[in-house]
Amino acid sequence: MTLVETIDLEKGYRVGDMVVPVLKGIDLCIEEGEFVALMGPSGCGKSSLMNILGCLDRPTGGSVILKGENLCTLSDGELARIRRDQIGFIFQSFNLIGRMSNLRNVELPMILQERPPNARRIRARELLEAVGLGHRLEYSPVNLSGGERQRVAIARALANDPMIILADEPTGNLDEKSTCEIMDIMKKLNDDGRTILMVTHDLEMTRYCSRMIQMRDGRVVQEGI
Amino acid sequence: MRPIDILEYVLLSFKSDRRRAFMSSLGIIIGVVSIVAMLSVSEGLYSGVNERFGDMEMDLINVRPGSNMGPGPGERPSFAPEEPAELDDRDVKIIENIVGVKAVYPLKSASALLSFRGDNASVRVMGITPSHHEDLKVVIDRGRFLVDSDYKAAVVSYEIAQNFFRMDISPGNRIRLYLSEEGRYMDFKVAGILKEDEDPNYAPDDCIFITHKALEELLGRDEYKYSSISIRAEDASQVEATADDVDEGLARIHRDEAYTVEPTTTRFESLLEVLNMIKYALAGIGSISLIVGAIGISNVMMLTVKERTHEIGTMKAIGATAWDIRILYLLDAGMLGLVSSLIGIILGALVSGVVGSIARIPQEVTFSSALSGLLFGVLITTIAGIYPANKAAMLDPIEALRAE
Numbered sequence: 001m002t003l004v005e006t007i008d009l010e011k012g013y014r015v016g017d018m019v020v021p022v023l024k025g026i027d028l029c030i031e032e033g034e035f036v037a038l039m040g041p042s043g044c045g046k047s048s049l050m051n052i053l054g055c056l057d058r059p060t061g062g063s064v065i066l067k068g069e070n071l072c073t074l075s076d077g078e079l080a081r082i083r084r085d086q087i088g089f090i091f092q093s094f095n096l097i098g099r100m101s102n103l104r105n106v107e108l109p110m111i112l113q114e115r116p117p118n119a120r121r122i123r124a125r126e127l128l129e130a131v132g133l134g135h136r137l138e139y140s141p142v143n144l145s146g147g148e149r150q151r152v153a154i155a156r157a158l159a160n161d162p163m164i165i166l167a168d169e170p171t172g173n174l175d176e177k178s179t180c181e182i183m184d185i186m187k188k189l190n191d192d193g194r195t196i197l198m199v200t201h202d203l204e205m206t207r208y209c210s211r212m213i214q215m216r217d218g219r220v221v222q223e224g225i
Numbered sequence: 226m227r228p229i230d231i232l233e234y235v236l237l238s239f240k241s242d243r244r245r246a247f248m249s250s251l252g253i254i255i256g257v258v259s260i261v262a263m264l265s266v267s268e269g270l271y272s273g274v275n276e277r278f279g280d281m282e283m284d285l286i287n288v289r290p291g292s293n294m295g296p297g298p299g300e301r302p303s304f305a306p307e308e309p310a311e312l313d314d315r316d317v318k319i320i321e322n323i324v325g326v327k328a329v330y331p332l333k334s335a336s337a338l339l340s341f342r343g344d345n346a347s348v349r350v351m352g353i354t355p356s357h358h359e360d361l362k363v364v365i366d367r368g369r370f371l372v373d374s375d376y377k378a379a380v381v382s383y384e385i386a387q388n389f390f391r392m393d394i395s396p397g398n399r400i401r402l403y404l405s406e407e408g409r410y411m412d413f414k415v416a417g418i419l420k421e422d423e424d425p426n427y428a429p430d431d432c433i434f435i436t437h438k439a440l441e442e443l444l445g446r447d448e449y450k451y452s453s454i455s456i457r458a459e460d461a462s463q464v465e466a467t468a469d470d471v472d473e474g475l476a477r478i479h480r481d482e483a484y485t486v487e488p489t490t491t492r493f494e495s496l497l498e499v500l501n502m503i504k505y506a507l508a509g510i511g512s513i514s515l516i517v518g519a520i521g522i523s524n525v526m527m528l529t530v531k532e533r534t535h536e537i538g539t540m541k542a543i544g545a546t547a548w549d550i551r552i553l554y555l556l557d558a559g560m561l562g563l564v565s566s567l568i569g570i571i572l573g574a575l576v577s578g579v580v581g582s583i584a585r586i587p588q589e590v591t592f593s594s595a596l597s598g599l600l601f602g603v604l605i606t607t608i609a610g611i612y613p614a615n616k617a618a619m620l621d622p623i624e625a626l627r628a629e
């Protein structure tokens with residue numbers, strides 16, 4: 001089943017009076033259960049694409065279809081609802097909330113979903129245990145290493161049981177050892193049936209993936225294993 | 226988000242940012258303190274006046290010589306300043322015959338020195354016509370009230386009897402009244418003592434009542450004129466109309482002479498009006514400080530939103546809607562308002578207590594003044610929160626995530 005499909009997707013940023021085109025007609029398809037690596041030189045538009053797929057931004061042309069639903073027709077509120085219920089985003093810079101404990105960070109998507117406190121606490125604990133942080137529940141993310149932070153972020157991304165995980169350079173800020181840990185977790189998630197789209201600069205990473213998409217200057221230049 | 230989770234988020238910012246909470250709430254605290262303190266003090270003034278005048282009979286009319294006040298500002302002074310009218314038995318007769326008048330009490334007051342067992346104290350002497358004073362007859366504590374045939378008998382107020390001399394004055398005691406400037410004096414036998422705090426409102430509480438006849442002799446002047454005439458109207462609701470009739474009746478014999486006919490309630494009402502004005506002016510000052518406080522809150526919240534841009538972006542990225550964020554930050558403001566108002570009410574009660582005792586003003590923190598402090602505090606902080614909360618809600622998630 002096709003989860004995500006883009007048709008002639010375009011994105012331009014307004015800079016002063018000019019609109020600078022960044023995505024110049026992207027057509028791609030992601031099937032359920034895939035682990036797709038998105039590669040390309042810096043500035044080619046990978047993050048821009050991820051943001052649109054993650055409902056954080058809107059395209060300036062073409063369309064994005066998520067599970068048969070065209071995102072362009074949705075309101076801001078409805079987009080937020082999709083982010084909350086369908087998408088798990090993992091960022092390069094973790095984006096955890098330092099004022100809250102790890103447990104609470106992982107709970108947050110479920111708080112927004114208004115899930116009952118007990119159920120969500122149990123699930124958050126399980127998710128943190130699954131990424132090996134069962135002993136850091138009440139810590140603030142501020143007191144964790146980069147690799148640990150990213151593991152909290154992965155647990156958070158899984159909290160709403162998303163249909164797709166979008167990871168924008170999840171290991172970009174990590175050392176080799178942490179990178180391996182994170183990639184092992186990602187691999188395991190994919191083995192469990194999660195669909196993952198991951199931006200990476202490292203060709204090494206592609207060995208974990210089932211497919212690779214190569215971008216250059218706002219276009220897809222190569223698709224394949 | 227569930228209300229409980231919203232609350233938890235708001236409380237989190239209280240815990241993690243106490244200094245911010247304190248700094249931003251200072252203005253509101255001061256505003257609420259002033260509102261509560263001012264309302265309480267003026268409420269106290271108000272009820273103090275009310276207490277003193279509240280038991281005043283609404284059916285009394287007062288006639289006294291002289292005009293009520295001079296020419297007002299911008300008014301031309303009347304061509305010939307009028308002589309104050311002299312009130313005597315002719316006036317009493319006229320008033321007694323006016324329809325709607327129930328009783329007439331001509332009064333003459335003079336100051337004198339009261340001597341009792343070798344001690345002296347200055348008092349007010351009231352000349353009265355005993356048979357008219359049913360109201361005094363019923364507030365006798367010990368002894369009896371004067372009768373018209375009394376001559377050298379006096380009724381003494383509770384205050385004088387109990388507190389003026391080393392020994393209490395009792396019925397049957399002998400007292401002497403000196404007219405200080407002329408060296409005249411006269412001896413009296415105490416007939417009765419009034420009850421505590423039951424002095425009529427036309428007489429002060431350090432007052433001795435004697436008959437007109439006795440006072441006339443004590444004063445020893447040729448002409449004995451009343452210093453005022455109190456009138457009781459038959460119908461309290463018609464007291465204004467009766468006062469007008471009295472005014473008209475007296476005009477016949479006091480042409481070109483100044484006198485004032487006034488229901489006692491008018492003075493009371495205008496006093497209340499002034500107090501009301503003071504009250505609202507004070508509350509207005511409090512409101513202004515609240516508004517200044519609100520601007521402070523708004524500023525501090527703008528800073529907070531700026532500081533938390535990244536956090537707000539994160540929350541939006543994982544699915545918070547604009548309304549989620551808006552409500553979080555509105556409630557943040559409302560909560561600040563609630564807490565600071567409660568602190569303000571407590572401090573306000575203390576302040577008004579201190580002000581009250583220093584300035585010797587009666588004061589009480591009523592439920593309604595505490596409630597208005599609370600309402601104003603919460604309402605104004607919430608309003609102050611609207612703009613920052615909106616700003617937070619409208620943040621673009623991508624831009625916000627890039628911040629920091």
Ligand SMILES: Nc1ncnc2c1ncn2[C@@H]1O[C@H](COP(=O)(O)OP(=O)(O)OP(=O)(O)O)[C@@H](O)[C@H]1O
Pocket residue numbers: 013014015020022040041042043044045046047048049
């Ligand atoms: N908000 C914006 N306004 C203007 N230009 C932007 C904006 N966001 C991105 N760009 C531009 O769009 C282009 C693509 O940016 P994008 O972040 O998608 O690249 P990327 O492929 O993710 O690069 P990297 O590998 O370095 O993360 C860049 O040239 C960037 O300068």
Ligand SMILES: [Mg+2]
Pocket residue numbers: 046047048168
């Ligand atoms: Mg990027």
